[in-house]
Amino acid sequence: MSSPETVQTFTASRWTQGNRIFPTKISVSPVQVIKTKRSWFSSDEESINIRHISSVRIKTGILWSDIWIESSGGTNQIYSHGHTKRDAQRIKQIVEDHQRTFKEGAFSDTAATRKCPHCAETIKADARVCRFCNREV
Ligand SMILES: [Zn+2]
Numbered sequence: 683m684s685s686p687e688t689v690q691t692f693t694a695s696r697w698t699q700g701n702r703i704f705p706t707k708i709s710v711s712p713v714q715v716i717k718t719k720r721s722w723f724s725s726d727e728e729s730i731n732i733r734h735i736s737s738v739r740i741k742t743g744i745l746w747s748d749i750w751i752e753s754s755g756g757t758n759q760i761y762s763h764g765h766t767k768r769d770a771q772r773i774k775q776i777v778e779d780h781q782r783t784f785k786e787g788a789f790s791d792t793a794a795t796r797k798c799p800h801c802a803e804t805i806k807a808d809a810r811v812c813r814f815c816n817r818e819v
Pocket of ligand 1: 803
């Protein structure tokens with residue numbers, strides 16, 4: 683679906699408190715979510731690895747949405763406000779998509795395997811014919 687380099691960035695509205703001059707940016711990549719908050723002299727960055735995200739919550743007000751990205755264990759969380767409802771939902775959706783992709787990848791990595799007795803290549807535990815040497819196993 684998306685290449686590993688894909689990073690999507692969402693910027694909070696400048697019309698919301700604390701975002702007038704340097705609006706908060708939320709960047710979502712397949713690996714992590716980064717919140718970047720600039721100030722006059724520095725740039726503050728918080729990040730959570732996609733694998734460690736336990737939930738993404740959205741609270742939608744009259745005009746703007748707040749978003750919480752929580753890590754498992756609750757050791758850190760990213761909070762940002764002043765996003766449009768559409769952006770907030772998009773952030774949640776992308777994070778959940780990346781998590782699904784990651785989990786599917788993790789499962790296929792740890793799928794049961796064994797060695798082919800003929801050629802010693804690694805094949806699936808349920809395989810009847812080795813995909814390397816085409817012999818019955
Ligand atoms: Zn084989």
